[in-house]
Amino acid sequence: MRTxxxxxxxxxxxxxxxxxxxxxxxLALCSACGAVLQRARWNIQxxxxxxxxxxxxxxxxxxxxxxxxxxxxxxxxTTLWGxxxxxxxxxxxxLAIIVALAIxxxxxxxxxxxxxxxxxxLGGRRAPWFNSLMRAWESMHAWSMVEVGMLAILVSYVKMKxxxxxxxxxxxxxxxxxxxxxxxxxxxxxRSLWFELQSDAE
Amino acid sequence: MNTIARAAEIGCLSCRVCGLVCENANAEGSxxxxxxxxxxxxxxxxxxxxxxxxxxxxxFYVPANLLPVMHTQALGDSNGGEDSTxxxxxxxxxxxxxxxxxxxxxxxSILIPSTKFVILSTLLLMAQFTGGRRSVGVIRLYRxxxxxxxxxxxxxxxxxxxxxxxxxxxxxxxxxxxxxLFFGLVVVLTMLATLSFDPRLLWDRPTRA
Numbered sequence: 371m372r373t374x375x376x377x378x379x380x381x382x383x384x385x386x387x388x389x390x391x392x393x394x395x396x397l398a399l400c401s402a403c404g405a406v407l408q409r410a411r412w413n414i415q416x417x418x419x420x421x422x423x424x425x426x427x428x429x430x431x432x433x434x435x436x437x438x439x440x441x442x443x444x445x446x447x448t449t450l451w452g453x454x455x456x457x458x459x460x461x462x463x464x465l466a467i468i469v470a471l472a473i474x475x476x477x478x479x480x481x482x483x484x485x486x487x488x489x490x491x492l493g494g495r496r497a498p499w500f501n502s503l504m505r506a507w508e509s510m511h512a513w514s515m516v517e518v519g520m521l522a523i524l525v526s527y528v529k530m531k532x533x534x535x536x537x538x539x540x541x542x543x544x545x546x547x548x549x550x551x552x553x554x555x556x557x558x559x560x561r562s563l564w565f566e567l568q569s570d571a572e
Numbered sequence: 573m574n575t576i577a578r579a580a581e582i583g584c585l586s587c588r589v590c591g592l593v594c595e596n597a598n599a600e601g602s603x604x605x606x607x608x609x610x611x612x613x614x615x616x617x618x619x620x621x622x623x624x625x626x627x628x629x630x631x632f633y634v635p636a637n638l639l640p641v642m643h644t645q646a647l648g649d650s651n652g653g654e655d656s657t658x659x660x661x662x663x664x665x666x667x668x669x670x671x672x673x674x675x676x677x678x679x680x681s682i683l684i685p686s687t688k689f690v691i692l693s694t695l696l697l698m699a700q701f702t703g704g705r706r707s708v709g710v711i712r713l714y715r716x717x718x719x720x721x722x723x724x725x726x727x728x729x730x731x732x733x734x735x736x737x738x739x740x741x742x743x744x745x746x747x748x749x750x751x752x753l754f755f756g757l758v759v760v761l762t763m764l765a766t767l768s769f770d771p772r773l774l775w776d777r778p779t780r781a
Contacts (some may be wrong), residue, residue, distance in 0.1 A: 372595040372713035373605055379593050382711050384772040386579050388595065390613040402576050403711040439737055448737050453732035460735075460750040463755040469732055472725060501686075503608045505589050512767060515722055521676075522729030527671045528664070529734060533646070535745070564590040564606065 378407050389565070400413055411559050414566070418488035422493055424481045427520075427548040435539035436523055439530060449541065450519065456559065472515040477552065480514055482557060483507050487563060496567045508558055517549040578775065587612045614770045619700060620726035626692055629761035632754045633685065634639040639751035642731050646744045657751060658727060680726040681755075688724075688762045690771065691717055714771045721766055725757045728752055758778065 378389045378398075385402040392398060392410035400407050412420065430533065431450065438447035448456075450473055474491035483503045504553035523542055530536050579586055585596045590607040599611045604725070637658055645653030656664065658681050665674035691713050731752045738746035 371597070371599055371602070371605055374584065374593040374595075374605075377584075377593040377721075378591060379584065381586075381588070381591075382715065383775055384578040384580055384586075384769045386577050386582065392766055404708055405711070405715065428767045437733060437737055441740050441744060442742070444740050446737050448736035449735060452736040453729065456736035457752075460748050461750050462753045462756075465728060465748075465753045466732075468756055468760060469725075471727060472722075473729065504607065505609055507602065508589050512722070512763065515725055518723055518725050519729055521723075522726055522733060525673055525677065525726065525730050526733040526737075528670050528740065532668055534738075549723065561591060564592075 373386035377542035380407060391503045408562065409477055409556065409559055410562065411556070414488060414491045417484070417555065417559065418492050420482040420551055421481065421488050423553070424548060424551040425485055426457050426483050427544045427551065428478060430549055431541050432542040434544070435557070436538045437526060437530075438539060440537075441534050444536055447539065450545075451461070474511055475521040476510050476514040477548070480507060480552070484560065486561075491563060494567070500567075503569050504560070504564065514552065516545065516552050520545050520549040578774075580776065585611060586610055589614075590744070614772060614776075615768060618768055618770040618773060619696060622692065622696055622765045625761050625765035625768060626689065626696070628760050629765060630689060631760045632761065633689070636754035636758050639754065640749040641727065641752040641755060642735065642746060643749050644738070644744075644746045646725060653745075656747065661727070675731070677727065681724050684720050684724050685758060685762065687723055688717060688721060688766070692765060694773075694775065695769065699776075701770075710774060711771055714766075714774075715768070716744065717766045721763045722759070724762075728756045728759070 376389055377386050379386050380400040380403060382405040383400065383403040385400055387398070387401060387407060390398050390407055390408065394410055394413065396410055397406055398408040399405065404460075435447040435449055435451075438445065454466050454470045455471055456473065457463070483506060485499050487500065487503060487507075490500075520542075523538070523545065527536055527538060579593060583596050584593050585599055587604040587609060589609040590604060592604055594605065594611060595656045596613060601615055602611055604611050605673065607608060640655035640657055641661070642656050643653055644656065662674050662678045662682070665671075665677060667740045695710070695714060731748050735746045735748050738744055
């Protein structure tokens with residue numbers, strides 16, 4: 371089968387353009403519909419640094435309480451996992467699976483994958499299971515919702531502050547940082563690894 | 573940039589995973605030479621899947637809005653506590669003087685889901701009945717759906733957090749209710765519908781499913 375690695379087809383409108391060598395920070399847009407075709411925001415060192423920081427923040431965000439309330443001398447607090455368990459305890463149990471995937475499991479897998487891929491990329495090579503992991507990353511990114519979780523904590527805080535003495539935990543700051551990092555590692559930056567790291571077969 | 577060709581017109585297709593452009597002679601259904609994923613000219617059964625998921629979402633949208641999403645009980649409630657729905661949550665923020673949060677939840681829980689139904693069904697009808705070159709605005713609508721879709725999960729996560737932490741037995745307690753399950757399913761179904769739809773169909777000649 372003949373292939374054209376020098377071309378790029380827009381996923382929104384199928385228009386073909388030539389792949390360009392971008393300098394850091396540049397974007398290539400589709401000339402027909404304006405969709406982002408290529409993005410070169412980070413080099414591999416930066417990608418690896420962002421990934422490792424995300425891994426650290428993820429651990430902090432999940433190990434520490436998100437939100438705590440006091441009422442008449444009694445104290446109650448929850449972590450992200452606690453909010454999953456609360457949904458799992460009632461008729462809403464199927465939803466607990468969705469929430470666990472969206473705010474814990476998929477972000478964890480995404481971070482693990484990008485750390486693994488970028489650490490090998492630092493040495494200029496494709497990590498073991500590169501193809502499958504890149505595919506997995508591609509299919510997961512739509513369902514990872516750390517940013518929404520961050521906003522949900524803010525809304526919950528406001529919702530409860532008229533009734534209780536509410537405090538936010540360390541986890542919230544970690545979560546906020548994580549939301550920023552995961553947004554910064556957009557999937558088009560990761561996609562460029564296909565081109566920056568040539569496989570032996572090519 | 574004077575000649576703009578589409579991959580389909582020059583006999584090519586692009587891999588959905590790694591983006592490699594391949595000659596389409598007999599590529600459809602075979603593995604991508606670079607990444608090994610199955611090559612498809614268009615997402616398979618795109619229109620059928622998108623319609624089915626969108627309809628299912630629309631059906632669940634009714635109980636999601638009518639049934640209670642959360643039950644709260646505070647000390648001194650004589651009537652056995654209070655059920656709140658998606659809309660009553662918005663109104664409650666408004667009345668407590670948090671107009672900004674009320675607006676935020678209104679956008680995430682009411683405006684975004686209803687807009688998604690309207691935009692996606694419009695795009696599906698356009699792809700089904702008219703083809704050819706489109707204005708940039710049409711494709712922007714689709715990209716907007718992809719970007720805003722998952723923010724509707726906001727209310728689900730809020731219910732999870734509030735019910736997890738408001739647990740003062742006998743004094744003040746909160747429990748999730750079935751409405752939020754339906755609401756979460758609406759968000760997932762409409763996201764799946766958006767992902768199944770192939771925006772490139774908007775440019776193709778109609779009659780292909």
